[in-house]
Amino acid sequence: MVNYRYLGNSGLKVSEITYGNWVTHGSQVDDSAAIATVHAALDAGITSFDTADTYANTLAEEVLGKALEGQRRESLEIFTKVYWPTGPGGPNDAGLSRKHIRDSVHGSLRRLRTDYIDLYQAHRFDYETPLDETFQTFADLVHQGKILYVGVSEWTAEQLREGAALAKDLGIQLVSNQPQYSMLWRVIEEKVVPASEELGISQIVWSPMAQGVLSGKYLPGQPVPAGSRATDTKSGARFIEKFLREDVLEAVQRLKPIAEQAGLTMPQLAIAWVLQNPNVSAALVGASRPEQLADTVKASGVVLEADAMAAIDAALAGVAEKDPAKTYDVSPKTRP
Template identity: 85%
Template sequence: MVGYRYLGNSGLKVSEITYGNWVTHASQVDDSAAIATVHAALDAGITTFDTADTYANTAAEVVLGKALAGQRRESLEIFTKVYFPTGPMGPNDTGLSRKHIRESIDASLTRLGLDYVDLYQAHRFDYETPLEETFQAFADVVRQGKALYIGVSEWTAEQLRAGAALAKELHVPFVSNQPQYSMLWRVIEEKVVPTSEELGLSQVVWSPMAQGVLSGKYLPGQPVPEGSRATDEKSGARFIEHFLRDDVLTAVQRLKPIAEQAGLTMPQLAIAWVLQNPNVASALVGASRPEQIASNVAASEVTLDSDTMAAIDEALGDVPERDGSKTDDVSPKTRLV
């Protein structure tokens, strides 16, 4: 079964494995398969579920709401996000303005069939809205009982610090950041993680398997497998492109004997690795089939000893991206509509 960790400097516990429905629900799999997979996650002890209004242009929230209908609400931690364009994508259907946040939280709750979400997250930093306006709107969401905690996604260390100062002033429970993090993408380690530790924020990390590259199924010098994420634009193919270099794929193959020695599959090793970072509260994983859930959950509460961690570093060499300045490039400098 899955383990649990506190989310930031709060009393809220979340499952070490969070079920995310970014590229699966209302896109990659039909509703019946999505619901079956969510139920498998619940059976495995996963209590934390992450979505966003922009996933499948709001349809993914609807599917997750259907899948969780009838479950004991108090036993779940449900996350969603706001920022990216939704609906007809008009000029105010995006960003972190007071207008968009107010309208988006109500729409998300309706789609999810909930009175509140446990964590409401700024999906990116909005350079076109004053941060004070954004956090005042978040404070209203919390005081109205529509969200219990506030988080962000892919914010820089400086943005986290500025947000935390406003959150303290406004008495907003700001607890988390949701960045990309894996053995191959370690850019948060330089600045984001130390700053988060200082501020009492946790990481809820996405793509711990580097979009599936750390599964070992992509081989150097070989075409990508048919039906894999790398062949499907709807499944985030553009996110995987920069990992599909022969030097990266060759290094990943060197992880196979390390995983075998640890008694883990390659995906389990990848998930267990991110969970060794004490600032990581949970690893976000997706699944298109129920049987994938049990495999992912087996990575929870695994301790990788120092020799294994050193062997991983040696196998990957200088392939992992560690440049902390790359966190500056994630949020769009202008809105997308």
């Protein structure tokens, strides 16, 4: 079963392996398979579920709402996000303005079939909206009971500091950030993580397996596997391409004996690695088939010894991206 961790400096516990339905629900897999996978996650002890209104242009939220219908609501932690375009793409169909946030949260509540959202996250930083407007709107929604906690995704250390100060002034908490983080993508470690530790913010990390590259199935000198994330031109391919260099793939193969020595599969090693960071509250995992989760959840509670961590660093030396400047390139300077 899955262990739990506190979310930031709050009393809310979340499952340290959290089910995320980006890419899969509403697009890659049919609804019956998606629902079966959510039920498998519940059976494995996962109670935290992450989605966003923009995933499959709102369809992912609908599928998750349907899959969770009939479950005891108090036993679930449901996360969703706002920022990216939804609907037909009108002038107010994106961003973190008061109008878009209010329109979006009510749509998310309907699609998720719930009367409150446990964690509502700003999916990116909005350079076009005053930050106090965004946080005042979040505060109003907290006080109305429509959302319980506020989080963000891919914010810089400076943005986290400014957001946390505004939240405190408004009597609410900024409890989480959702960045990309894996053995191969470590850009948050130098600035974002120390700022978060100081502010009482924890990380809910996405792509802990580097879009599947850390599974070891992408082999150097070989074509990408048919049907893999690298062939998904709708969304997955553009995220994975930076990890498909020959030097990266060769380095990943050096992880196999480390995983074997630890008694883990490659996916388990990748997920266990991000969970060794004490500032990480949860690793987001997805699945297109229920049986995929049986392997994944075994990473919960794993403690990697110091020599294993050192061996991983040595295996990936020179290919793991650590440049903190890359945290400044994620949020668009103008609304999409």
